[in-house]
Amino acid sequence: MITIGENAALTDVLEYLESKISSAESFFAGADVRLSFLGERFSDDEIAKIAELMKKYDVRLDSRPIPTVEEVDKEKEQVPGEDTLLVRRTLRSGQKIYYDGNVVVMGDVNPGAEVACTGDIIVLGALRGVAHAGVGDGVDATVFAFRLEPTQLRIAHYISRSPDEKLPQPLGPEIAQVVDNMIQISAYTHWDN
Numbered sequence: 001m002i003t004i005g006e007n008a009a010l011t012d013v014l015e016y017l018e019s020k021i022s023s024a025e026s027f028f029a030g031a032d033v034r035l036s037f038l039g040e041r042f043s044d045d046e047i048a049k050i051a052e053l054m055k056k057y058d059v060r061l062d063s064r065p066i067p068t069v070e071e072v073d074k075e076k077e078q079v080p081g082e083d084t085l086l087v088r089r090t091l092r093s094g095q096k097i098y099y100d101g102n103v104v105v106m107g108d109v110n111p112g113a114e115v116a117c118t119g120d121i122i123v124l125g126a127l128r129g130v131a132h133a134g135v136g137d138g139v140d141a142t143v144f145a146f147r148l149e150p151t152q153l154r155i156a157h158y159i160s161r162s163p164d165e166k167l168p169q170p171l172g173p174e175i176a177q178v179v180d181n182m183i184q185i186s187a188y189t190h191w192d193n
Contacts, residue, residue: 002050003096006039010046014053021057029058036098084119091115091129098135111151120144130154139178148174148185158183 004013021028033054035047042050051061083101090105093112097103102119113129115121120142121133127145132154134141139156153160153176160176160183173188 001036001097002033003036003038004042008039010042010049014049017050017053021054021059025057030060032060032062034062036096038096085117090125093129109145109150141177143176144173144188146173148176153183155183160185 002017035042035050047061054061083099085097085099085101085103087097087103087105087107090107091097091109091113093110096114097116099117101117102122103115103117104122104124105115106124108125109115109123109127109129109131111128114132115123115129116132116135118135118138118141119133121127121131121144123131123143123145125145126147126149127143128147128149128151130152131143131150133143134156137156139158141155143150143153143155150160155176155178158178158181174185175188176183176185178184
């Protein structure tokens, strides 16, 4: 996934991508990528220029952009849970994923990394970054992790953060969900929904 920051200029994006991909050409060759925008989407012509650059290095660009969190917020009629994105790697600091549906991370979400989606978040590892499940009005969304230690946890419009004091380590996986208008974290035994 290529995440394009707010107010990014096309020329800067093309220059950065060219330097990144050309420096590790064999690593990127044959990859499939999608665009994610933290701000306003690029036009179809601008996306075509990115696709043209990618093609030069045998990288295929899926031109269907992933919606921004703001766009998902505006589309309240969307039904979460229909699609699931499987991420087969650990998310490092600075990496962000925004998805319309559920997100499953097969690895850790490190501090400084962020996952936001309209559905549930499942981390098959440690969640130590930021997680925002149920973007929009998805108060039924859940966040599950083998180790649930987020710097910030959000479900719909409810926000929680890590306590300042050190708590005892959980003995197993945990799940976070909204109960009585607040985020509740409990040991995972079964889905309550």
